[in-house]
Amino acid sequence: MSTITVTVNGKAHTSTVEPRTLLVHYLREHLNLTGTHIGCDTSQCGACVVHVDGKSIKACTVLAVQVDGASVTTIEGLAPAGELHPLQEGFWECHGLQCGYCTPGMIMAAADLLQQNPNPSDDEVRHGLEGNLCRCTGYHNIVRAVQYAAAKMRGDEVTA
Amino acid sequence: MIPAAFEYFAPGSVAEAIGLLEQHGDEAKLLAGGHSLLPALKLRLSQPGVLIDISRVAELHGIEAGDRLSIGAATTYAAIASDPAVLGGCAVLAECAGQIGDIQVRNRGTLGGALAHADPAADLPAVVLALDAAIAVQGPAGARSISADDMFVEMLTTALEPNEVVTRVTFPVLGAGEGASYAKLKHPASRYAIVGVAAYVRLHADGSVAAARVAVTGAGPRAERQHATESALVGSAGDAAAIAAAAELAGESMEYLGDIHASETYRRAMVKVYTRRALEQAVARARG
Ligand SMILES: Cc1cc2nc3c(=O)[nH]c(=O)nc-3n(C[C@H](O)[C@H](O)[C@H](O)COP(=O)(O)OP(=O)(O)OC[C@H]3O[C@@H](n4cnc5c(N)ncnc54)[C@H](O)[C@@H]3O)c2cc1C
Ligand code: FES
Ligand code: FES
Numbered sequence: 001m002s003t004i005t006v007t008v009n010g011k012a013h014t015s016t017v018e019p020r021t022l023l024v025h026y027l028r029e030h031l032n033l034t035g036t037h038i039g040c041d042t043s044q045c046g047a048c049v050v051h052v053d054g055k056s057i058k059a060c061t062v063l064a065v066q067v068d069g070a071s072v073t074t075i076e077g078l079a080p081a082g083e084l085h086p087l088q089e090g091f092w093e094c095h096g097l098q099c100g101y102c103t104p105g106m107i108m109a110a111a112d113l114l115q116q117n118p119n120p121s122d123d124e125v126r127h128g129l130e131g132n133l134c135r136c137t138g139y140h141n142i143v144r145a146v147q148y149a150a151a152k153m154r155g156d157e158v159t160a
Numbered sequence: 161m162i163p164a165a166f167e168y169f170a171p172g173s174v175a176e177a178i179g180l181l182e183q184h185g186d187e188a189k190l191l192a193g194g195h196s197l198l199p200a201l202k203l204r205l206s207q208p209g210v211l212i213d214i215s216r217v218a219e220l221h222g223i224e225a226g227d228r229l230s231i232g233a234a235t236t237y238a239a240i241a242s243d244p245a246v247l248g249g250c251a252v253l254a255e256c257a258g259q260i261g262d263i264q265v266r267n268r269g270t271l272g273g274a275l276a277h278a279d280p281a282a283d284l285p286a287v288v289l290a291l292d293a294a295i296a297v298q299g300p301a302g303a304r305s306i307s308a309d310d311m312f313v314e315m316l317t318t319a320l321e322p323n324e325v326v327t328r329v330t331f332p333v334l335g336a337g338e339g340a341s342y343a344k345l346k347h348p349a350s351r352y353a354i355v356g357v358a359a360y361v362r363l364h365a366d367g368s369v370a371a372a373r374v375a376v377t378g379a380g381p382r383a384e385r386q387h388a389t390e391s392a393l394v395g396s397a398g399d400a401a402a403i404a405a406a407a408e409l410a411g412e413s414m415e416y417l418g419d420i421h422a423s424e425t426y427r428r429a430m431v432k433v434y435t436r437r438a439l440e441q442a443v444a445r446a447r448g
Contacts, residue, residue, distance in 0.1 A: 002168055019168035019211070020201075041161050043199055044349065046264065055238070055267045061198050062268065065168050066191075066213060112263065130351070131262025 004068040009077025017064045024048045026064035027074060035075040035104045046132030049105035050074045056112035075104035086149035087111055093160035096145030098136035106132050110146045118154055163201035170213045174298050174325055177214050181323040182300055184210040192234055192273035195265055229333060233272025233326040249333035252340035256287045259344055261351050272326035278318045281352035285312055285383035287342055289375035290358035293331045299324035315381035337363045339446030343438035345430050347421055353378030354422045355430040359438035363446045369398040379427040380417055386410045398443045407436035
């Protein structure tokens with residue numbers, strides 16, 4: 001067993017885990033943060049995307065022991081409790097989801113994208129989300145949702 | 161899917177990592193970005209008893225600019241693709257690293273891991289060969305340098321000895337009259353190379369080709385230089401006709417892999433097409 005200290009959504013957790021514990025299982029089963037989903041479990045679909053030290057990664061392909069000392073943000077920590085992040089609002093307003101399974105990963109990947117590029121073209125949004133698969137909506141409304149959030153975060157006028 | 165149980169170490173230095181490798185022998189495996197190793201462990205294709213995580217060893221990080229670019233083995237693709245010294249001096253490396261997988265893969269996968277793993281569909285081995293990069297390694301017997309031409313031996317097999325760690329890779333800084341390019345036919349889902357071609361050229365003042373290095377990945381069991389194409393190009397005018405003729409020679413004496421993604425025949429055809437595209441762009445860049 002290994003002892004790790006990880007700051008998740010601003011709160012430090014010290015936990016004892018088996019070294020083989022995947023980060024996604026650590027978040028879901030040890031910390032009960034079930035917003036991060038497991039889709040493919042093979043690094044393809046992006047349902048498990050979270051941020052480690054500000055960068056998006058696939059939590060099904062990282063060990064919990066590898067983030068010892070790091071800071072992790074999950075979908076639960078993106079906005080203060082009771083508020084929606086502009087991306088969450090955008091997905092709502094633009095109908096960027098149907099079943100919602102892919103949505104936490106989509107939003108975390110999009111949040112990383114908007115950090116790097118606050119004013120992306122539609123093509124750049126699609127390219128930036130190439131690690132995320134959605135089996136329901138098609139990607140059109142997801143792109144609109146990200147553009148809605150981008151505009152809002154830049155302080156531009158927003159339209160759903 | 162959960163890997164079989166293993167013991168985990170996170171050494172603070174390369175020397176410590178080598179010590180752990182020696183101590184645990186065949187049981188142990190290095191872990192870097194984990195984006196080839198962890199999927200294999202989850203499928204239980206591999207069940208090492210000990211993982212030695214070198215992804216946070218400080219001396220394996222960072223990009224040093226000078227006469228050559230020296231890049232730490234644990235540097236991620238994302239860090240390489242956005243580094244100003246790489247973009248300025250060796251842009252083809254950023255062009256290649258920036259096309260690997262998706263951004264989440266690029267935030268974890270490392271230069272050293274990609275080269276040590278030597279996946280037949282990996283992108284970076286082609287660029288390493290075309291640029292004649294040097295691979296610095298450290299092991300129980302000390303440090304040595306492996307030339308790109310000696311590194312890739314067979315499918316998933318390199319010139320690394322057991323218990324050796326790739327520490328840094330040095331790339332040339334390209335100057336006036338030099339150009340390089342990476343052209344890739346990517347698998348639409350994983351974005352691994354179905355065929356990837358890296359080309360480097362140096363031109364004489366009169367515009368004719370003084371030197372050329374071309375390497376193909378994805379098509380066969382290992383990344384491979386294309387000597388016939390290179391020789392045909394050197395001494396030519398480097399115009400469209402010369403490039404097309406040289407590209408036709410690519411892949412002729414190579415071993416191919418065919419799989420569910422692309423047949424051997426298709427890969428053979430694409431090697432020529434992507435060699436031509438990579439050369440055209442490399443020459444255009446060399447002309448400035
Ligand atoms: C969804 C997905 C898509 C991908 N797409 C692409 C793609 O388009 N193109 C591409 O090229 N690759 C692709 N990859 C593979 C990716 O590039 C891997 O990161 C890479 O193959 C291995 O690097 P790593 O740092 O993750 O190494 P790890 O997985 O940690 O290690 C791989 C092997 O190398 C050894 N090793 C690692 N570092 C060293 C070192 N410094 N010295 C000696 N041995 C070492 C390990 O012991 C292990 O055997 C993809 C992977 C995934 C999951
Ligand atoms: S569950 Fe991690 S990428 Fe699909
Ligand atoms: S909304 Fe159902 S998978 Fe994307």
